[in-house]
Amino acid sequence: MKNYMAPMEGVTNWVYRNAYHDCFYPMDKYFTPFITAKPNKRLSSKEIKEVSPETNGSLPVIPQILTNNAEDFVKTAHIFRDEYGHREVNLNLGCPSGTVTAKGKGAGFLGEPEKLERFLDEIFEHTDMEISIKTRVGTDYEEDWDRLLEIYSRYPMKELIIHPRLLKDYYKGTPRYELFQKAQVSLKVPLGYNGDIFSVEAYQEMREKFPEADSFMYGRGVIARPYLLDAIKKDTWEGCGSSDSMESYKKKMRQFHDRLYHDYQGYLSGERNVLFRMKEVWSYMAPGFTNYTKYLKKIKKSQHFGDYEAAVMSLFGEQEITGA
Numbered sequence: 001m002k003n004y005m006a007p008m009e010g011v012t013n014w015v016y017r018n019a020y021h022d023c024f025y026p027m028d029k030y031f032t033p034f035i036t037a038k039p040n041k042r043l044s045s046k047e048i049k050e051v052s053p054e055t056n057g058s059l060p061v062i063p064q065i066l067t068n069n070a071e072d073f074v075k076t077a078h079i080f081r082d083e084y085g086h087r088e089v090n091l092n093l094g095c096p097s098g099t100v101t102a103k104g105k106g107a108g109f110l111g112e113p114e115k116l117e118r119f120l121d122e123i124f125e126h127t128d129m130e131i132s133i134k135t136r137v138g139t140d141y142e143e144d145w146d147r148l149l150e151i152y153s154r155y156p157m158k159e160l161i162i163h164p165r166l167l168k169d170y171y172k173g174t175p176r177y178e179l180f181q182k183a184q185v186s187l188k189v190p191l192g193y194n195g196d197i198f199s200v201e202a203y204q205e206m207r208e209k210f211p212e213a214d215s216f217m218y219g220r221g222v223i224a225r226p227y228l229l230d231a232i233k234k235d236t237w238e239g240c241g242s243s244d245s246m247e248s249y250k251k252k253m254r255q256f257h258d259r260l261y262h263d264y265q266g267y268l269s270g271e272r273n274v275l276f277r278m279k280e281v282w283s284y285m286a287p288g289f290t291n292y293t294k295y296l297k298k299i300k301k302s303q304h305f306g307d308y309e310a311a312v313m314s315l316f317g318e319q320e321i322t323g324a
């Protein structure tokens with residue numbers, strides 16, 4: 001069973017993944033937030049940092065591409081291959097954001113199965129790179145999945161990572177677990193499960209539901225409790241001062257926080273930009289503490305490093321983590 005960090009625009013960027021990798025149970029792969037493929041694409045300096053070995057060291061990073069144009073996909077994939085040494089790329093067929101789906105990209109592409117099939121024909125024909133896909137199970141109806149499974153079964157993809165929600169579900173309700181099971185029956189390619197693994201208990205439940213899944217991908221659960229994999233693996237892993245005590249997880253969280261905060265200060269200019277990134281992370285992480293509401297409010301209201309640091313120090317000093 002492999003463990004992957006989910007791509008999360010604005011959160012799991014190169015700064016975050018480096019800090020995570022050094023502090024917690026390491027992931028087998030880190031997927032970049034989506035990079036939009038464009039005709040005559042040159043990567044922006046932000047995008048270069050996402051995919052370059054200079055900023056990612058030896059971390060197993062998989063660049064993710066968002067597009068519905070096969071030529072643009074292949075061109076961008078080949079930039080990742082030729083300039084940054086990548087052998088695998090991931091296609092985003094899951095993003096539910098209105099600005100993306102309105103252009104027929106991300107999960108919006110799932111609503112045009114014939115076009116999607118032609119697109120996949122072309123990209124699999126025109127590159128020798130390994131292609132993995134991250135997908136939702138349809139746009140509006142569970143029946144969408146049957147057609148999509150038929151399509152996916154035709155391609156030699158490296159892996160299909162499934163977030164079993166429809167586009168219309170956004171992130172609401174319970175994932176449609178039966179649709180993941182359906183994929184296990186009809187597809188031969190390796191399958192990854194993604195969705196709502198927020199605790200050790202949820203992890204165990206998914207392991208029981210999907211014993212044949214090749215990988216689990218973690219998003220919001222790991223951002224909220226970055227020690228989640230340490231807690232899941234505690235019986236088998238001896239790394240990084242591993243211990244199962246809450247006190248030790250809290251200490252590691254503090255170290256991780258300080259590292260991330262420090263690294264953002266080195267990379268971003270101005271208090272505002274650094275605090276913007278940290279506030280985004282805290283919107284997931286604070287609910288993992290007891291009585292967190294007033295601390296989160298203070299963190300969110302902080303305008304300067306001084307007020308921010310005071311709010312974070314009081315949260316760590318006065319409250320406990322709730323555990324995974």
Ligand SMILES: Cc1cc2nc3c(=O)[nH]c(=O)nc-3n(C[C@H](O)[C@H](O)[C@H](O)COP(=O)(O)O)c2cc1C
Nearest residue numbers: 006007008009033034092163195196197218219220
């Ligand atoms: C703020 C945010 C940004 C996201 N950005 C991306 C992205 O760039 N590419 C992508 O494939 N999925 C993206 N996702 C979806 C996640 O990768 C993941 O599929 C989703 O959060 C469900 O998994 P989880 O329940 O473990 O969080 C994003 C989700 C959130 C909440």
